[in-house]
Amino acid sequence: MKFSAKDLVGSVQRLMATAQNGLEVIRFGGLTHDVESSPFEVVERRRMYRLRHYFPDDATPGRPVAVLVPPLMVNADIWDVNAEDGAVGILHRGGIDCWVVDFGSPASEEGGWERDLADHVLAVNSAIDTVCEATGSSVHLMGYSQGGMFAYQTSAYRYGKGVASIVTFGSPVDVVAGMPFGLPYGMVSEVAEFLADHVVTRLPITDSMVRIGFQLLDPVKTAKSRIDFLRQLHDREALLPKERQRRFLNNDGWVGYAGPAAADLLKQFVAHNRMMLGGFVIRDQPISLAELKCPILAFVGEVDDIGQPAAVRGIVRAAPNAEVYEASLVAGHFGLVAGSTATNHTWPLVRQWIDWMDGDQPLPFEIAPMAEDVASNRPRSAATRVVHTVGTLAEAGAGVGKALEGIASNTVRGSVELVGEAARALPRLTRLGMIQPHTRVSLGRLLAEQAQQAPLRDLFLFDDRVHTNAAVNVRIDNVVRGLISVGIRPATRVGVVMETRPSALATVAALSRLGAVAVLLAPGSELQRAIELTGIKTLVSDPENLRAAAATGTRVLVLGGGDARGLDVQQGENVIDLEQVDPTRVRLPAWYRPNPGLARELAFVLVTGTGDRLETKHITNHRWALSAIGTATSADLDRRDTVYCLAPLHHSSGLLVSLGGAIAGGSRIALARSLDPARFAEEVHRYGVTVVTYTWTMLRDILDAEVFPAGHRHPIRLFIGSGMPAGLWRRTTEQFDPARVLEFYASIEGDVVLANVTGAKAGCKGRPVPGTAKVELVAYDPITEQVLVDESGFARRCADNEVGLLIGKASDGVDLSDGGLRGVFTAGDAWMPTENLFRRDGDGDYWLVDRTDTVIRTPRGPVYTQPIVDALNDITAVDMEVAYGLPVGDHTIAVAAVSVRKGYRLESKDLTEALQVLDHHQRPDLVYSVEEIARSSSYRPSTRAVQAQGRPQPGPGTWWYNRASEFYEVLTDAEASEVLGD
Missing domain, CATH: 1.20.5 (Single alpha-helices involved in coiled-coils or other helix-helix interfaces)
Incomplete structure (x- = not known):
């Protein structure tokens, strides 16, 4: 092959150009170019940010306003990296007034390495206020990558005030749906939590570390771009247009990342996915993207490995109250905002979006409503x-x-x-x-362990405030000192009559830490009779219940209520305000040891029932720990969960399941003041509630209020509690799909705990929880109230679907003098009977059929109430129901009372069809409708309240069971004398 002189000269010139340009790159970091930045002025300087106003000389009135937010690891120049062809240049030419938040570099800002995530959200919040005031206009808030996350978070924090729309570019929301590089979320979550707790807060993430990290995310592309640069190093004219962008990516564009901010990102949005679920925390205030109501446009990079498409599209589920749109581009993470794709597609579309928002132009076809559960508009x-x-x-x-x-x-x-x-x-x-009888275990001890292990981790949320383990632990210790100052000692029984609130939790925990016994009383209950029954001499009350507590004549300690406490009772010897006790002045006695409670010792006393059925239930520390750990295990509760405590603390479900399970699982606890459906709907999103606890018919009020219509997006994965009727169970799972119900049964005295973990059988109580007492079902005669035995004299075990008494193996050292059983199956064995009758199906699952004292004793034999209640509750028209025995002459008949849902009608055929699931002799003799069925403080339908309304009367709302035809028929006057004995 021959080379001409011209070829030789060309090669020499190319070599010399390459050497000259290469030397310039080595000496100055790049090629000298004449591309200038767009003009801007810094209109506000604060510790956290500088606010840039681009093209400040343009005073065109009435222009739309955009505030652009960069991610933490990228310089604010990202919005101007291509100068005229960059974001601010194109948007300005489109008639948009551009403002940019510049966080600066933590390496050069005072206190920069101490910045946390909330600092940045509050900075954007402040910048929005400034721009709105300066322009008199709402802003279109735009953010790239984490800057888009800040845009979402800030808008939610300020409840959308001053934000016309949100535009994000490659900003992930649902981390679980789109982990970078397809990594398993479970593994990433654990690693993220470890890094947040032990690494990033101690190791500054410098700009060079950030640059190298991003380059390592796509080493092939990084190597290719460098090779392309070297191959064109001789052609200065070809390189100059891209030189500013190259230098930005290779060096100038990266800034360090403060450790606390990185820890917050890893904890809240990677480990706990709170952008998606809600409940992320900004300065002790829980926030949810459900607060967003303005239109949202999310740019999706179809080949973006950092802001994965599925993660970006999570916004449509996380913000159910907003109209969410998307623009899908074949671009990587950086290409969404810089480069030819951004110049030719992204920024023109943003300009058209704003024009559409202003009502001037139609929505471009490239922008479409974001569809839920769509991995991509184009095949990836x-x-x-x-x-x-x-x-x-x-x-x-x-x-x-x-x-x-x-x-x-x-x-x-x-x-x-x-x-x-x-x-x-x-x-x-x-x-x-x-856990052995001498093991130290208690509520106070578990809370102290959490405070020691993770002091800054969130413990509970109440009234839109978040309280950490450390803060709660300090409050508990202060209450302990207050209690000691008024003479409370270990083993002392102290009544607690308080609404569900932080002070109630602190009081119960403080009594546990002191080794005293908390006697939990329902507000509005029969306090005087409860005091006489339990023998307590001191009550702890909140201001709301102070008057009723003081009226009993018992010494009352007042706790809680904040500044506006409204104490309206004359304070004297019997009323002591514990909030006035200075804990620093209380000298701890020599006998005080925190958390002395042993497993075998009494921890709580619950007072249940009313009138002549008022009774006490004693709960040991072991019994509490059994339910707490069993709940956490069965529900798979962990630190990513937020448990919404609808059940009151004075109820066994609130104390053992809600509070106990959440603490044992390390989950956050959201305390609800009361059952308020509207507030529930707001707090579920704002707190990021994943688990809701209930008792009996609580969820009926929420379903009827339709604050969560079917198909409404929500973060709830599980409802846990006890006593939910089967029909209500099905309504709940239909309306809150895909959430399921985890129904528990726990004997108050004894160690029996059953759980329907799969939730597959509505109304079923499930099987024994691992680690709890062994259970057996023994044959039982509910008429004589005797356990039935076989030829040997030992108790006979029930066959499948035979009704029997549920008993649990007694723990070592348990006192059997109060109702315990010995010699049940072998000589000397020890068992504790429950008060309930069950049947066990062929799969080994247990079904509650009745309490031993509410079985209806009819001439045809015992009739069980729970199957009647479950069958009636399955009728769409039925709201609530009770079943009981009605004396008629010299015998008793089985009757059921029902209330009908508003807008529905109950007919004979509904009853006939629903009650066919019961054996012939187990069907009620009479069913009648009442206008309303009152409920107890635990939301259990009250049979006594129904009975107090009087006997059922003939008429179109009363039906009798015709055993000849096996149909329910309207009770007329003619049949009334026979059925009711009238």
Whole structure:
């Protein structure tokens, strides 16, 4: 091959140009270019940010206003990296007034390395206020990557005030749906929590670390861009237009990341996914994206491995009250906001979005309403990547790898999640199995352990405030000192009559820490009779219940209520305001040891029932721990959960399941003041509630209020509690799909705990929780109230579906003098009977059929009330129901009273069809409708209240069971004398 002189000269010139340009790059970091930044002035300087106003000389009135927010690790110049072809240049030419938030670099700002996430959200919040005041206009808030997360968070924090719309670029919301590179979320969550707690707060993330980290995310592309640069190093004119962008990516564009901010990101939005679920915290205030109501446009990069499409599209579920749109581009993470794709597509679309918002232009076809559960508008395949990356072999291989990864990801992710559940359950069950009568275990002790292990972790939320483990622990210790100052000692029984509030939790925990016994009383209950029954001499009350407590003549300690307490009772010897006690002045006595409670010792006394059925239930520390750890295990509660405590603390479900399960699981507790459906709907989103606890018919009020219509997006995964009727159970799972119900049964005295973990059988109580007492079902005659025995004299075990008495194996050292059983199956064995009758189906699941004292004793034999209640509750028209025995002459008949849902009508055929599921002799003799069925403080329908309304009367709202035809018929005067004995 021959070379001409011209070729030789060209090669020499190319070599010299390469050397000259290379030397310039080595000396100055890049090529000298004449591309200037867009003009701006800094109109506000604060500790956290500088506010830039671009093109400040343009005073065109009435322009739309945009505030642009960069991510933490990228310089604010990202919005101007292409100068005239960059964001602010294009938007300005489109008639938009551009303002940019510049966080600066933590390395050069005072206190920069101490910044946390809330600092940045509050900075954007302040900037919005400034721009709104300066322009007199609402702003279009725009954010790239984490800057888009800030846009969402800030808008929610300020409840949308001053924000016309939100525009984000590659901003992830649902981390679980789109982990970078398809990593299993369970594994990433654990790693993120570890890094947040032990690494990033101690190790500054410098700009060089950020730059290298981003380059390592896509090493092939990084290497290719450098090779392309070197190959064109001789052609200065070809390189200059891209030089500013190259220098930005290679060096100038990266800034450090403060450790506390990184820890917040990892904890709240990676480990706990709170952008999606709600309940992320800004300065002790819980926030949810459900607060967003303005229109949202999310740009989705179809080949973005950082802001994965599925994660970005999570906004449509996280913000159910907003209109959410998307623009999908074949671009990577950086390409969404800088480069040719951004110049030609992103920023023109943003300008058209704002024009559409102003009502001047139609919505461009490239912008469409975001669909839920859509992975991508375009197939994210190897072919897409090949086109996007100009067909390089390396990147084609990466695309194939991505496709293969998709096949295996679900399997890997599922395996990791199962391992995670096992890792959580095993230590709990091990601890449960190691509890002996002399083991120190109590509510106060578990709270102290959490405060020591994770002092800054959120513990509970109340009235839109978040309280940490450390803060709660200090409050408990202060209450302990207050109690000691007024003479409360270990083993003292102290009544607690308080609404559900932080002070109630602190009081119960403080009594536990002191070793005293909390006697929990329902507000509005029969206090005087309860005091006489329990023998307590001191009550702790909140201001709301002070008058009723003081009226009993018992000494009352007042706690809680904040500044506006409204104490309206004359304070004297019997009323002591504990809030006035200075804990620092209380000298702890020599006998005080925190959390002395042993497993065998009494921890709580619950007072249940009314009138002549008022009774006490004694709960030991072991019994409380059994339910707490059992609940946490069965519900798989962990630190990612927020448990909404609808059940009051004075109820066993509130004390043992809600409070106990959340603490044992390390979950956040959201305390509800009362059952208010509207407030419930707001707080579920704002707190990021994943688990809701209930008692009996609580959820009926929420369903009837329709604050969560079917199909409404929500973060709830589970409802846990006890006593929910089967029909209400089905309504709940239909309306809150895909959430399920976890129904518990727990004997108050004894260690029997059943749980319907799968939730597959509505109304079923499930099976024994691992680590709790062994259970048996023994044959029982409810008429004579005797356990039935076989030829040997031992108790006879029930066959499948035979009704019997549920008993639990007694723990060592348990006092059997009060109703315990010995010699049940072998000589000397020890068992504790429950007060309930069950049947066990062929699968081994247990079904409650009645209490031993509410079985209806009819001439045809015993009739059980629970199956009647469950069958009636399954009728769509029925609201609530009770079943009881009605004396008629010299015998008793089985009757059921029902209330009918508003807008529905109950007919004979409904009753006939619903009650066919019961055996012939178990069907009620009479069913009648009442206008309303009152409920107890625990939301249990009150049979006594129905009976107090009088006997059922003939008429169109009363039906009798015709055993000849097996139909329910309207009771007329003619049949009334026979059925009712009238």
